[in-house]
Structure formats: C-alpha cells, structure tokens
Amino acid sequence: SNWQSFCENPYAYIKSASAHGNFAINVRETASSEEINARNQITRDALGRCVKDKSSQQNAQFRLCLTVKEAALAGSDRPFWFDDNHLLEVNIEFREKGARKIESCKDLVGKQIEMQTYFSAYTDHGHRKKAGRISGGMRIPLESARL
Secondary structure (H helix, E strand, O other): OOHHHHHHOHHHHHHHHOOOOOEEEEEOOOOOHHHHHHOOHHHHHHHHHHHHHHHOOEOOEEEEEEEEEEHHHOOOOOOOOOOOOEEEEEEEEEEEOOOOEOOOHHHHOOOOEEEEEEEEEEEOOOOOOOOEEEEEEEEEEOOHHHO
16 A cells, blocks of 8 residues: 555545445545434534545544445345444544654655554434444554555
C-alpha cells in the first residue's frame, strides 16, 4: 500500500480499494437532509462531524465515515453487522514513532511512522429507536520501505 497517497486523499484511496475483496466500502462524504433526519442522534452527529471535517481537512489528520457491506451476505435475511444501518467513524493521525504528530503528508517519507486511529461504530435503527455505540483505537507502526 502507499501510505502517502492514502494520507493525501483518503477518500479517493478508499473508493479505489472498495471494490476488492469480500467487503464493499462506502465513504460517506455527504448526506441529504432527509437521510440525516431519519437517523438517530448519535449517527446524525457523526455524519455532521465527517462532513465538516472533510471541508476543513488538515494534512496527515482526518476523519472518515464509512459503511461496510459484506458481499457474501448481500440480500440475506440473516442479521449481520456490515450493512447500511451501521456507520463507522474513523479518526486517523499520522505520527513519527513516539508521539510527534506529522503536519504534512509529504513529511511521511523517510521517517519511522505510526498511524494512530480512533473509531466509533454506530448501530442505527431509525430516528426513534435506541442506538448502539462501540469505540476504540490503536496505534499501528507502518513500514518505512513502503512510504
């Protein structure tokens, strides 16, 4: 993979990779007011943060909202987690090994880099129903040879 390309345009990078494998990934860059109003409050808030973040994206730090569908189960009546009723909100920062944030995607080259991610996964069953949320995070060292 090419982490600098991902850093510079994560939306296009994920869209180009979304057609491979068992999962179909949809980056949620925009949403209509009708769609947002049909969602529960925590999902509406997440979509709002993603749309706002895209318009003011900082280099080497961004937020993505995604839906992920498992291709093998498409059309199945069996309940599963990967569908349009579940939203993943992912915050990504690139850092030099240790703690220093990388300010520009161009600064990834030639350094020991880590990708720090925080995520929240939301279950959305409509405006009036209870929503669920799971969150977590991790820091992943990246291979410098691939930067």
